[in-house]
Every structure is written in structure tokens, then in C-alpha cells.
Amino acid sequence: MMAPDTENIRLRAQDTLDELFTASLIPFALSACRVDSIGSAEYIVRFYDSRLHSIDFSWKKTESFSDVFRASVLDRVKRLGIPSY
Secondary structure, three states: OOOOOHHHHHHHHHHHHHHHHHOOOOOOOOOOOEEEEEEOOEEEEEOOOOOOOEEEEEOOOOOOHHHHHHHHHHHHHHHHOOOOO
């Protein structure tokens, strides 16, 4: 089995985070600092931000990365209880 390209995933995650912040769907900008593969189709994106340290999510290559990661971010930010703009 091929190892995941975590740098490519990090870049795609950052693009999605930038889109969410620009659209005022998340209340603060986040920087995807690192991505770890934590299992088959399981990933964790680390932010090193005091408000939100990381997000873990499941993503199969047959799914849209942007849609899966976007939903994970929005769900996690909602659970923080910080209102968006």
C-alpha cells in the first residue's frame, strides 16, 4: 500500500481553510501546520492554535477531499461554541 502524500493533503486542507475563512464560515484563520496519517483513510490536521489544536477526519480517495474536510472543520468549530461572522 502506498503511503499518503501528507504534504499534498496539508496544502489542500489549507486551501479549504482559507476558503472557509474568506467566506466568514469560521471565526478565525487557521494554518494547517502538519498532517499525520493515523490509520487507513484516517488523518489529523494540526494547527498549533490555542483555540483549535487539530481536527481528525476520515477520507477515502473516492470522496471529495474538500467536502469531507470542510464538513469536519465546520462541525468542530460549531462544537467550540464560537459564533462565526
